[in-house]
Amino acid sequence: MLKKLLSIAFIGAYLPIYAQQGTLTVEKIMRDPKWMGISPSGAFWDVGSNKLFFSWNPEAAETASLYYVTTSNHTPEQASDPERQGVIRQYSYDKSRSRIVFERAGDIYIRELKSGNESQLTKTVSRESNPLFTNDGQYIIFQQGDDLFRLSLSGREWEQLTHFSRGDNMGRRGSGRAGKLNEQDKWLQTDQLELFDVLKVRKRRDSIRTADRENTGEHPLRALDIGDAMLSAQQLSPDGRYLTYLLTKRAEGNRNTIVPNYVTESGYTEDIPGRTKVGNALPVSHAYIYDQQRDTVYEVxxxxxxxxxxxxxxxxxxxxxxxxxxxxxxxxxxxxxxxxxxxxxxxxxxxxxxxxxxxxxxxxxxxxxxxxxxxxxxxxxxxxxxxxxxxxxxxxxxxxxxxxxxxxxxxxxxxxxxxxxxxxxxxxxxxxxxxxxxxxxxxAADKQYFYFTANKKHPGITHFYRLPIQGGDPVQVTHMDGGSETVLSPDEKWLAIRYSYSNKPWELYLQENKPGAKATKITESLTEEFKAYAWREPEVISFKNRFGDDVYARVYQPANPKPSRPAVVFVHGAGYLQNVHYWWSQYSREYMFHNLLVDKGYTVLDIDYTGSSGYGRDHRTGIYRHMGGKDLSDHVDGVKLLVEKYGVNPKNVGLYGGSYGGFITLMAMFNEPDVFAAGAALRSVTDWAHYNHGYTANILNEPADDPIAYQQSSPIYFADGLKGYLLMCHGMVDVNVHFQDIVRVSQRLIELGKDNWELAVYPVEDHGFVEPSSWTDEYKRILKLFEERLNN
Incomplete structure (x- = not known):
């Protein structure tokens, strides 16, 4: 009897633990992701062997380690120090693909693939890089500093092939500046030669050497003056006749932004140098050719x-x-x-x-x-x-x-x-x-096939395909529906597949490079705590927006909806990004938060709005000159679907998102106040004229050239439309979307007399939050917002 009572007590003691494992809280979700288990990443094949290396952290250590498997032994093993040091990630083959040349620690090495023997070709203080075989396999071309060199594999002699210089004085011993000599510099040069015998001797010696070269038919390398431009992409034609290179002039007159950092080790506020803003002057590039045969330089x-x-x-x-x-x-x-x-x-x-x-x-x-x-x-x-x-x-x-x-x-x-x-x-x-x-x-190495990844089966499913170079029907090689990130082995006989599904994080698989071949799972990363919860597989749907376009979405439906029938719409970031798919979301915290919301009786909708990736050119560019146009109306049309098909109460709809998702949240709260009762805008762009050039100018052109696009796309111009309750969250050391953005829109709301908003700031966070305490605080506020405002 006592034994039976002890058993009952033992089981009873552990029931709360199992119940707790199956219950989600914000604190649990937003912990260090190690609680879930860390998926493998960064898979690459070792050239010349059957080893597959990858980064993994099954021990939940402070940092991940390098592991490997082979095509014959699928049990992961941690790489030793010598194995890690011997890893080669970037290399070039010779024409026969029997040798590779590569850089290691600033020197050039060659490896025979069949034997595995390595030889060090250079050993200098300077860094050598970008080595390539010549077509005949007799030489290695590599770069040291700005210049190209050729190294003979038979005699190991070096030959400098180019001589880039920065002005008349550059390249001379002790020269400190480039450009032509002014009168003052000419006087100083003459004075130096008159004062110091050693300089006279060296100048005379240089003149004798030059004369000797001319007499013997030997000519020194021509100095190619590049001034103060940035040099790049220097390379020789296969026959060695043409040298091509790019010169880029840095833009002048630009003003860089500054991000103040308040929580510092010094105790003082420290400035973080930032980027420029859209519309600032751009660098100007020009391409040049040096024809060594004619000894002439000309611009393309x-x-x-x-x-x-x-x-x-x-x-x-x-x-x-x-x-x-x-x-x-x-x-x-x-x-x-x-x-x-x-x-x-x-x-x-x-x-x-x-x-x-x-x-x-x-x-x-x-x-x-x-x-x-x-x-x-x-x-x-x-x-x-x-x-x-x-x-x-x-x-x-x-x-x-x-x-x-x-x-x-x-x-x-x-x-x-x-x-x-x-x-x-x-x-x-x-x-x-x-x-x-x-x-x-x-x-393919034999140039008979193309290999590629495509979403041919469904916009939200990726597979690996093979196609003859003449064309035809692509052959699907992988078979697991979901997301497949595939790395082809150097001999093209094996595939390393990083695979995941909607509710299953990424794991690593090995498969022979044959259609229909079995994919063998080689990692198991998830913790028992993570597996204790039944993570939902969201329903992937499509609907027609008001323009007749197909828009894909994920829907999470509660088994027991709240009496108020609320819904939350999640807006993914980046704009050009896909989040409606059958693989594990890069928004893993948000995915888990959606499961928590559904547990509490919310319906959740996640839309690949106009501007998202994966759906072709028209979907990608549908936001041109008007961000907050079709991308916002897609969300309004999505809410209409929730009301008509899923029984959501139109008075209890909220939305949230970060970065571009925060921008859409602001546009929704300001421009569609009768559709969205509450919104949480995280690290939001509030005025596109203050964002960077590379992203913004593509979509909206430049502010001075196209002010219409900026004015109709920036939330700060529409702040007067706020009716529902708005939560804004922003990191104070955000070097991407600056804290200034949220400060400016806050001042606008103050001047407009709005009192239905709040701002939560995070003093140590950049654009992507790092600290679990910050994630937890942010999402507790979001949950509180929805619980208080969407249950009327």
């Missing part, structure tokens, strides 16, 4: 680029400015990407982008003349972007199939797809098509 000519003078359509709203620009007949400012040569060195191409980002040209470069010839032009009256198109040095995803044909991605069809083009004739072919997007495109 952009004047003949088709459409170089075309003005954007939005200027129709400003006829006086348009007429002035047309009268000036100026070429638009452009940037030229790094030159890409075919393997034989018989042709080169570059990607050119306009500073207003309305155009991207793929051009064939005639290196002998510096002229450009059109291969493809993509123009977008909104802005050029999309998967694989990008703006990193204006290149995007582009490469050579052979000496004549290139491949690239374009949104010409409305979705990012694969194209090929004849570099000589400009003849193009579209290889993939449909209402889906290609991302992470790569060419």
């Amino acid at each position: 000519d952009t004047k003949t680029i088709p459409g170089i003078k075309d003005l954007p359509d939005y200027l129709a709203d400003y006829p006086d400015r348009k007429a002035k620009l047309q009268g000036e007949n100026n070429d638009r400012q452009v940037s030229i990407g790094q030159v890409s040569w075919n393997e034989s060195g018989t042709a080169a191409c570059v990607v050119v982008t306009s500073a207003d980002n309305k155009d991207r040209w793929i051009m064939r470069l005639d290196a002998e003349t510096g002229t450009l010839h059109l291969v493809d032009r993509q123009r977008d009256e909104a802005w050029i972007a999309g998967p694989g198109i990008g703006r990193s040095w204006g290149t995007g995803n582009i490469g050579w199939l052979d000496d004549t044909f290139i491949y690239f991605q374009s949104e010409a069809s409305g979705y990012s797809h694969i194209y090929t083009a004849n570099i000589r004739t400009g003849e193009k072919r579209q290889l993939t098509e449909g209402k889906w997007e290609v991302s992470d495109l790569q060419l």
